[in-house]
Amino acid sequence: MGELPFSMDEYRGRQDRFLSKCKEDALVLIPTNPVRIRSNDTSYPFRANSYMLYLCGWMQPEAVFMAFNDSGVWKSSLFVQPRDTRAEIWEGRRVGTEGASSFWPVDEAFSIEDLEQIVQNKLDNCNSISSVTGFDEKLDIIIKKTNLEITDARVILDDLRVIKSDEEIKIMHEAGILASNAHVEGIMKTYSGIGEWEIQSIIEAHFSTNQSCPSYSSIVGGGDNATILHYNSNNMKINDGDLVLVDAGCEISGYASDITRTWPVNGKFSDAQKEIYNLVLNAEKAAIEACIVGSPWSSMHHASSKVLAQGLIDLGILDCSLEEALGENFNGPYRNFFMHGTGHMLGLDVHDVGGGRQGDKGPERLLQPGMVLTIEPGLYFGSWRSDIDIPKRYSGIGIRIEDDILVTNEGPVILTSSCPKEIFEIESLVGKMIEG
Numbered sequence: 001m002g003e004l005p006f007s008m009d010e011y012r013g014r015q016d017r018f019l020s021k022c023k024e025d026a027l028v029l030i031p032t033n034p035v036r037i038r039s040n041d042t043s044y045p046f047r048a049n050s051y052m053l054y055l056c057g058w059m060q061p062e063a064v065f066m067a068f069n070d071s072g073v074w075k076s077s078l079f080v081q082p083r084d085t086r087a088e089i090w091e092g093r094r095v096g097t098e099g100a101s102s103f104w105p106v107d108e109a110f111s112i113e114d115l116e117q118i119v120q121n122k123l124d125n126c127n128s129i130s131s132v133t134g135f136d137e138k139l140d141i142i143i144k145k146t147n148l149e150i151t152d153a154r155v156i157l158d159d160l161r162v163i164k165s166d167e168e169i170k171i172m173h174e175a176g177i178l179a180s181n182a183h184v185e186g187i188m189k190t191y192s193g194i195g196e197w198e199i200q201s202i203i204e205a206h207f208s209t210n211q212s213c214p215s216y217s218s219i220v221g222g223g224d225n226a227t228i229l230h231y232n233s234n235n236m237k238i239n240d241g242d243l244v245l246v247d248a249g250c251e252i253s254g255y256a257s258d259i260t261r262t263w264p265v266n267g268k269f270s271d272a273q274k275e276i277y278n279l280v281l282n283a284e285k286a287a288i289e290a291c292i293v294g295s296p297w298s299s300m301h302h303a304s305s306k307v308l309a310q311g312l313i314d315l316g317i318l319d320c321s322l323e324e325a326l327g328e329n330f331n332g333p334y335r336n337f338f339m340h341g342t343g344h345m346l347g348l349d350v351h352d353v354g355g356g357r358q359g360d361k362g363p364e365r366l367l368q369p370g371m372v373l374t375i376e377p378g379l380y381f382g383s384w385r386s387d388i389d390i391p392k393r394y395s396g397i398g399i400r401i402e403d404d405i406l407v408t409n410e411g412p413v414i415l416t417s418s419c420p421k422e423i424f425e426i427e428s429l430v431g432k433m434i435e436g
């Protein structure tokens with residue numbers, strides 16, 4: 001029924017760090033995600049809210065984490081679905097209040113049906129509410145009725161979630177290795193004429209065989225489809241001579257991995273493909289090297305942008321100086337071919353909390369030991385583009401290379417390093433598991 005991925009101490013430590021920063025007169029209320037209806041009595045697969053997973057690892061729906069300060073001591077509790085045989089026959093087993101208070105890292109547990117009444121009682125001793133609103137409509141209504149000041153708990157929680165503990169890093173490394181192995185299997189089973197959906201199913205079967213699942217919708221784009229950044233139709237055959245871009249990661253105990261690799265379906269990069277591939281690879285390596293403790297968040301983006309812009313000039317795609325190519329605030333013409341950021345935080349969410357800034361408008365974040373982020377530069381020359389002239393030699397090429405990086409005092413550690421990315425490695429792997 002969902003084992004806790006971490007020790008009680010790990011969760012209690014997270015709660016202590018969070019609650020010690022909350023106002024002492026605040027009632028803390030953190031909901032999970034709602035069950036979303038697909039149609040009639042079928043629903044989308046339920047996935048608990050990441051703040052709930054972070055604070056107490058509770059994976060079942062209809063739950064609220066609550067905490068209040070009782071004469072200087074924070075007490076935490078969980079509202080959960082009560083045991084109910086009739087409901088469990090249809091929906092599955094519930095942990096219930098007794099199970100929650102015995103085996104989860106909280107002091108007590110209540111039925112979710114008593115939420116409003118218990119919250120009302122607690123408000124006698126509280127003058128504000130710290131919550132994450134916008135997820136649980138029922139809780140939002142209860143909170144609004146109180147007329148108390150509401151502070152956004154995310155401001156504190158996001159800063160905590162940004163730094164991963166040793167236990168979290170261990171799981172994220174496992175997720176990185178599993179996604180690497182899945183990509184390798186995808187590469188080894190690729191041939192000219194393979195369907196995008198077939199590569200998707202090879203990779204996702206690798207996840208589910210290992211009791212994992214995708215951490216986002218897998219992108220498998222052959223040829224021109226690789227130049228559509230969030231392509232996930234995955235329904236075209238990939239022709240001899242084309243590259244395929246695969247952006248797919250998995251989730252272990254709620255923690256995401258996120259890998260992109262690009263390979264030729266016939267096992268051999270053309271000269272033009274090689275030129276762009278090596279440029280993106282060099283940009284990726286430069287950005288990884290910039291993941292140094294104390295560096296501003298944007299330094300990795302600047303590092304990859306400089307390599308890409310210079311490369312576009314060297315290949316004759318841009319006809320200007322490096323300064324002009326980069327432009328003001330790194331928004332110059334090189335952005336015609338590299339339209340996205342170089343990376344994002346990674347954790348319980350694939351695009352994890354706590355990106356470039358501290359809080360909404362705070363100062364730029366500096367890289368610290370324990371942060372995990374992706375590095376994923378790319379270059380895209382969609383033949384279908386009407387906004388700019390695409391050089392013929394590179395038309396139809398889309399390449400992105402993405403790894404997951406742990407920042408440490410000893411320098412960047414690549415959690416996905418077992419996924420090959422050098423041209424000679426990839427060429428030697430394509431089709432190796434095709435029989436006949």
Ligand SMILES: [Mn+2]
Nearest residue numbers: 258374376402
């Ligand atoms: Mn990514």
